Amino acid sequence: MTTSAFTLNVRLDNVAVVSIDVPGEKVNTLKAEFAAQARAILKQIRENKVLQGVVFISAKADNFIAGADINMIGRCQSAQEAETLARQGQQLMAEIQALPVPVIAAIHGACLGGGLEMALACHRRICTDDVKTVLGLPEVQLGLLPGSGGTQRLPRLVGVSTALDMILTGKQLRARQALKTGLVDDVVPQTILLEAAVELAKKDRLAQRTLPVRERILAGALGRALLFRLVRKKTAQKTQGNYPATERIIDVIEPDWRRAAVAAMTRRRVLSASWR
Structure with a gap:
């Protein structure tokens, strides 16, 4: 039996905390088989009518999600298989974005590639001020495109000029840079990351932000x-x-x-x- 990379815990204050922990690996990476696991978690969230919000957070010590498992692409035998794989990722991110309560990504450590695309699908993002915390879409450095909605969500969040610079170069932002561009909403010490994310998730209305x-x-x-x-x-x-x-x-x-x-x-x- 495969252990799920996603664990759902509903707190007494009715905020769901989804912990991400890829079994047997030091670093969280997204794999094709995780789509069904994540959808099962999202189904439970949608069916719980008393939830006030959702927080996605890593259970790893030093990373949020470091990207997608590149071997997934290597295993594709045709362009159609690769397209199907990309669409599965896009659909999963769309389901996260469509959740009816505030969804917060609580980020510590590397948040790259598919990891940032998942964070972008959340309604808000908080990260730690740790030197290990970096955010970016480095796929271009492998000759690839971000395939799970990053090319659409990032420009809408930070503006097209900033997004093009990040995506075309694979540039990674530190916490304070990410805050300045609007990629994250707050930067906090790691010790209070979860509680800060929970408090944001409990807000009824999340303020609309304005581009520079x-x-x-x-x-x-x-x-x-x-x-x-x-x-x-x-x-x-x-x-x-x-x-x-x-x-x-x-x-x-x-x-x-x-x-x-x-x-x-x-x-x-x-x-x-x-x-x-």
Whole structure:
């Protein structure tokens, strides 16, 4: 019998704590077989009507989730198998995001690749001020794209310019950098990480955040067009066409960001009209 990597504990204050602990390994990595385990946990959460919130936290000493198990891709025998694997990850993250109560990622240590994509699917993120805590999407360094929604959620959270820089370079952010960009909502000592996350999870309403002025300008049609033109030019000069992952990353971010920007503009117009 396989031991689950996910353990659910419902506290007396009706906050569910999901502990992540890959059996027999020092580092948490996401594996294909974990999808069914995670869905079973999410089903229990949805069925518990008294829960006030959910916290995802690692039971490992020094890492949250260090990424996905790259061997999963190596075992794929066809493009269709790889696409199915990616869709499973996307669906799991969508289920986390769709939970009806506040969902908080409590991050200590490495939160990379699929680990950050899981944290992005949560409604809020808190991390420790420890030097071991780093956040990033380093897939491009392996010639890959983030496959579980990171290319869509990160730009919406931190702005398209910051997201492109992170995803195209694989840059990893320390805790204070992540706080400054808006990637995390708070930075706390490791000793109070869980309690800080629980308190945030118990809030009925999570405040909407506003992107920096620079990112809001780049969300406009002109700023967006100029940004992507410049990014494509610089990327082509740097890679000389020998690194297709970077082009594919831009290809998936640009149309989604355009749709998100148009939707945001439409919402603003509707709100403006309602106040007339």
